Amino acid sequence: MESDDLIKAGDQVLLIDEKGKTWLVRVDVERKISTHRGELKLGGLIGLGFGSPVETHLGRKMWVLRPSIEDFIMKARRPTQIIYPKDLGFLVVRSGVRSGCRVAEAGTGSGVLTSLLAWIVQPEGHIYSYDVREEFIKVAQRNLEKAGLAGLVTFKVKSVVDGIDETGLDAVFLDFDAPWMAVENAYEALRGGGIISIITPTYNQAERTVSALADSFIDVETVEVFLRRILVRPGKTRPAARMIGYTALLTTARKILG
Amino acid sequence: MESDDLIKAGDQVLLIDEKGKTWLVRVDVERKISTHRGELKLGGLIGLGFGSPVETHLGRKMWVLRPSIEDFIMKARRPTQIIYPKDLGFLVVRSGVRSGCRVAEAGTGSGVLTSLLAWIVQPEGHIYSYDVREEFIKVAQRNLEKAGLAGLVTFKVKSVVDGIDETGLDAVFLDFDAPWMAVENAYEALRGGGIISIITPTYNQAERTVSALADSFIDVETVEVFLRRILVRPGKTRPAARMIGYTALLTTARKILG
Amino acid sequence: MESDDLIKAGDQVLLIDEKGKTWLVRVDVERKISTHRGELKLGGLIGLGFGSPVETHLGRKMWVLRPSIEDFIMKARRPTQIIYPKDLGFLVVRSGVRSGCRVAEAGTGSGVLTSLLAWIVQPEGHIYSYDVREEFIKVAQRNLEKAGLAGLVTFKVKSVVDGIDETGLDAVFLDFDAPWMAVENAYEALRGGGIISIITPTYNQAERTVSALADSFIDVETVEVFLRRILVRPGKTRPAARMIGYTALLTTARKILG
């Protein structure tokens, strides 16, 4: 991990104000951003350390942070439904994906899962991301470039139902309408013991998926993950009233031989 | 990722039977394991591919898998309360820890969080793991060795309340009784914008922690994560009746300067 | 239960359209309602059976239903935070309130809990509802009148912290800022073994409440109730994404003597 803690032109930075409102921007000498708290010239950030306070022309304080992978995910352009960090985190641990892994994924969508997987497998691993919709791949590619992760990903305009080109993969992720139709191809692409992760919105899809996994995978498990924010304020702590009650079912299994 | 897909003497392997029952064992020519499904000579596994089926002396089938980081975590010797994969996964994504990061953690406990962090930062990152209880560090060290991750971790018999020796860290994780007492030291140890993650069982601890973070950190958030298994069986799908209803509150925040 | 299944002038009715949108209205010969689906003259409902279809002047179908207690609750004028049916239902079962019970409650708020309690204790029981804010009692009274339950309730502009006038009560419900300050008065008002139910938004309030209950009550339990809607659509069933993640903590306990 390079220790370049000073902001340079071209860096992606996250600005955050006292209320926690955030802006993900690219540092450009010519550019300024306008917020309800005043304007900020981005050239002025160059040479500051990450974490530094800055002031808008109205004298309102902000801080400039290094964007985390979650910031890139939550701020990405999203033409499609996204997978949430709560689900992504579970799948990273369950799938065992780590630095150096080779992973296939379908569909690319807006590249949210792609981004996280690239983040985790860097610097030597690689992601093969399939989608039949070329326009989605373009959006995802831009999102990956913004996060500085595009070099870790090969995008393919192809359906994994028609085949996965790679073999010996550590993991395969399926996040599209009919994942059961790609289970055989995922099997062929995985190394022995490799882990398949499948994201399905409905119970019906989960049923078809689990049926398709039955003969050639083991340790088949389906879970859902909930996340609730807690409003921690000394003397009056309580959970948040608003909550995302559901995103998707997460099914994982391991390839067995013979 | 090396592609050595064949089992060697000394490898840790996960045996799994048809019911999903698992055994984490080290392949040793001399050793055999005894299960309710019969005995299995471990020497016989050498040279097989991961994912292969094997048979006990009673003719019952098992498969031999490469253990995932979650297997190591869930099978670790645990003298202490463990953090669950659902919580670990969320913290990995939220903290942005990745290959190459330098991270401090306290307390070591049984090394569950240590293992996951080491897994994620490999091959070039490093974990500094603090605990005042030398006996716990010994257990953790053995757990890390079993998982092949010990080389990524420096253990320290020291309280982080008395100081963190490192600086410029990407992330700090606090998982002990009085994390608010180490917030200042964590601040000093982190690079600008670096992320602190704090695990607390009670609301009262979360209140004290959030108060301690107020001046020098921003984007302070506390969440809890729930996980529910779904029993997906075509025609009769339903969630599992048993569920872990609570493990801990997860608080994260980012260091700001000045 | 009278079997007057025909709609009369003066009845409160619930109109529901095909999308499940509802209107709670009083049948008045002179009145009509205007919806995005057209107008409906309410006089035309008189003499119809509950459950009957009617048509707006644009020919859109609606049905006319007998409002349930939940309809009255969810449609009530609410100057205050309301308690949700999920919480109310739990408290009805836990408190054992039933026809004929005598119950005190504070504060009245918008009369949501009052309405449900009156509904359950009818026809011979009675509710004593305390609030220091006279304007809230006025709103609650109107809500109770609308639901046809006002005769079962005595409203009192008084703080239960200053005393509860009744004795030998079957149950007491506390739903205001500082319920611990009324625990002693609730104790005096309850019959032996009578059940106290306390609704608190924060953990801190629950702590103070439970401490106050310690000596004179037993079987002290605090719970929270979650409710999630499931979108059941054959072939694509899934939970709803939106969910109320939190309303309040519900504490119950039983009065002991000596």
Add this chain to the structure above:
Amino acid sequence: MESDDLIKAGDQVLLIDEKGKTWLVRVDVERKISTHRGELKLGGLIGLGFGSPVETHLGRKMWVLRPSIEDFIMKARRPTQIIYPKDLGFLVVRSGVRSGCRVAEAGTGSGVLTSLLAWIVQPEGHIYSYDVREEFIKVAQRNLEKAGLAGLVTFKVKSVVDGIDETGLDAVFLDFDAPWMAVENAYEALRGGGIISIITPTYNQAERTVSALADSFIDVETVEVFLRRILVRPGKTRPAARMIGYTALLTTARKILG
């Protein structure tokens, strides 16, 4: 509500110790109970007020309480899966059942739902409880007698799939394997606008049920209810780790005419 607050021979009472452990017993002059905290002669309870303390022969304190409907439910003999208070409470509010209502239910099972419904409709309402398994009806009948509610219930050894004998009912509850097969009969038995409530363990059953309701019912909703205990202890408050993660899906709908 009679104000007989003194314990008589023949009363059902709930004994509770300091730890919250409970015993539901019938006061019988001849009988004593043996607990790990010593023996207690039940005759000695006669003439005491509910809520009074008593002592075992070892000098350990207990209290004698009037059993609530939830105590009867949770202590009932249960040859079958029971419905939990969290679910029952929701259904009471949603269905609008109250004193005086006439209600049909199937299957009887161990009489848990029957007990709660009888509790709510007393003193003038009535429950018609159907089950094809005569041995279950016997168990349920004993449970209802114990709770003093048997006079409010007519048990029928009959399948509601073959017909419901009553008409003009306020509510119908279905809690058996194939509730969709009884939807037509429930429709015939309900008054206009009457509410049907259906309890199904699996998503697949809920799908078939919702399909069956589509033409003749409106306001069809399916929910699940979660309950979590909070361990409120001043200074160290946290939710309980163990939780029932799932019991059943609850579907409700209202009969429409024409």
